[in-house]
Amino acid sequence: MYEQELLERLPGIFAQGDGVLVGPGDDCAVLDFGRDKLFLLATDQVLQSVHYPEGTPPAKIAVKLLRRNISDIAAMGGKPAHALLSMSVIGERDGRWLRAFFDATAREARAWGVSVCGGDVCRTLGATDNFCLSISGWVSRDCLCLRSGAADGDLLFATGSFGNSLGSGHHLRFIPRVTEAAFLAGAFTKTMIDVSDGLLLDAARLSGASGLGVSLDVAAVPSRRGSDRSGMLSDGEDYELLAAVRPDKAEELLASWPFKTRLTRIGQFLKSHPGGTVMDSRSKAILCRIGGHRRSSSATAGFDHFRH
């Protein structure tokens, strides 16, 4: 409990200078350089035996590392730009292994228009490989999406499907929703998050940041093949988008949605529900609640992955 309180308080202990529009606590930090566009910064790790099983080919690790970070940029409505790659690998990773990793990183970065402009490569004396990527991006002011800002009555939309990401291999081959996010951002939403830690938890973060609850239509949530209800709600590593959309925009959104990617209305933000709770559609059962230390509150901290 002490630990969870600590992580919840983390964003508050770091002083933010001028120009930091959004500090820790969202999918990215937002920096204002006085330009048309805002600058986004985020970082995420990929650890052996935590984020992928031992024996995963290096190229797949590289792809996951980059896409996982790009997904954070997408959630802000942005486009990725630069990356810094840090890694510490165990002694047995030879030149061939490393080359496969770097080649895949370079290929994937190029495909997303990301400049890998620096890095640090070490040997670890530990027993596992560690990868860390920091990413930057740009988003126009009109399109910046935060976790906060949903209004009472807004509808909750989700891209794609949920659950069984690890079992199905989705977590190694998902496509970050950059294009879909760009379509949604500004025109249809200013409130978005990417689902990396489970639908319920990330929906609770999204609603909690707006001081609202969410009524979730569980029956409407698309589940990934092989997922049961529980996995669909809580597995995580879906890397899909959740977005708050005004009810009067919903029809236009669904009619104009130009992607093959599924887009589903799965719930509604309600001020009648306690902030940070996700309840079922009959408003009877609390499916998830953040804050008050009833749930890992790294949820609200922007240091999101401590629970792993």
Added chain:
Amino acid sequence: MYEQELLERLPGIFAQGDGVLVGPGDDCAVLDFGRDKLFLLATDQVLQSVHYPEGTPPAKIAVKLLRRNISDIAAMGGKPAHALLSMSVIGERDGRWLRAFFDATAREARAWGVSVCGGDVCRTLGATDNFCLSISGWVSRDCLCLRSGAADGDLLFATGSFGNSLGSGHHLRFIPRVTEAAFLAGAFTKTMIDVSDGLLLDAARLSGASGLGVSLDVAAVPSRRGSDRSGMLSDGEDYELLAAVRPDKAEELLASWPFKTRLTRIGQFLKSHPGGTVMDSRSKAILCRIGGHRRSSSATAGFDHFRH
């Protein structure tokens, strides 16, 4: 050897987009946003049992992590601005340990004017703690210092003293030379590096990037208490500056140097010496050579720390 060639070629495999003035291969990447100042980005890890011994207090690890990165910003002539903190820690690091780490990070960041604006905290299943920080900074165009740009006959100046950093504890309490670098940059030099991997190796990098060799006056190099000649030249973790200064500027520099920090002329850049070599002052012995795979060529790669 294969591995070293691979690391040497690393900067070349990552495509750089518009606005990346300097990609991998220097102390920082340099981004041009069309503003008065240029934006700097760098990342560095601090690993248990590699960069500090097991049992080091968390506050000291935090300070080292931040200062080590700030030193990279200093080497470009810049001032630090933002940081992203990623860490994966072993199970036994409890709330008290973590709190000491975060408090020290926050305190140290504040002291340097750095906004820690995001991060990622995980539990590792490995046997060691891993810390990674990415840092940004600003430098005015006139003051940008690169590893390249030294001219034949330029003098090599060094701040501080060298050797025995681990034994003396210097590596946990050094002060990054931000102020000294700001004084040097533009007015006295455009060619600078911070010495993290040993005086010889970093001098070879500095000269090699300019296509020159260096004649090193070994007798003039200030050594840290407890260091022998070999340690002074090769230990690393000194976090001092090396800078190329035009001979006609040397006297003014020494006369106007306002700091207690020692500043010493320790050599000269010479085109008569093979590029990337450091030779003794009688031009007889090669003390260090980079390139041609005779020496870890991560030296030239900007992925500097693979040799650990």
